[in-house]
Amino acid sequence: MTNEFKTVDDHLEPIPDSLKKLAEFLERSLDSGASIVMMRHTPDLCTVYLGDPSGLREELKQVGSIAIPMANDMLALTRSGINRMPLDGQVYRFVRSFTQVGDTAAVVFSAD
Numbered sequence: 001m002t003n004e005f006k007t008v009d010d011h012l013e014p015i016p017d018s019l020k021k022l023a024e025f026l027e028r029s030l031d032s033g034a035s036i037v038m039m040r041h042t043p044d045l046c047t048v049y050l051g052d053p054s055g056l057r058e059e060l061k062q063v064g065s066i067a068i069p070m071a072n073d074m075l076a077l078t079r080s081g082i083n084r085m086p087l088d089g090q091v092y093r094f095v096r097s098f099t100q101v102g103d104t105a106a107v108v109f110s111a112d
Helices: 017-032 068-077
Strands: 004-006 012-014 035-040 045-051 061-067 081-087 090-101 104-111
Touching: 017 035, 017 045, 017 061, 017 068, 017 081, 017 090, 017 104, 035 068, 045 068, 061 068
Parallel strands: none
Antiparallel strands: 004 012, 035 045, 035 104, 045 061, 081 090, 090 104
8 A cells, every 4th residue: 555646747645634534435435325415514614425415405414524624625636527536555436526405515526
């Protein structure tokens, strides 16, 4: 296993905590067959859910929360659309998109 990842411009850098956390959420997403849905409900925290963002909000399962700086870092280190992210010997393929759940904007990470 390596503790580095390739940036978009092919530089090797240490794996940031935000990508390690995203990998944990992606593993849960794969295990459950559901998308990761992140919504900002307070100025300091982003709530993370598993489920179908096009369904009812009540059907989303809350699986955690992360600080806004970590959520922002996840967005800075991934891109909208298809992503391929090798981390610790595992390659994660996912699509990052945006949607609205009820009246709240959401970022969605779905298995590719």
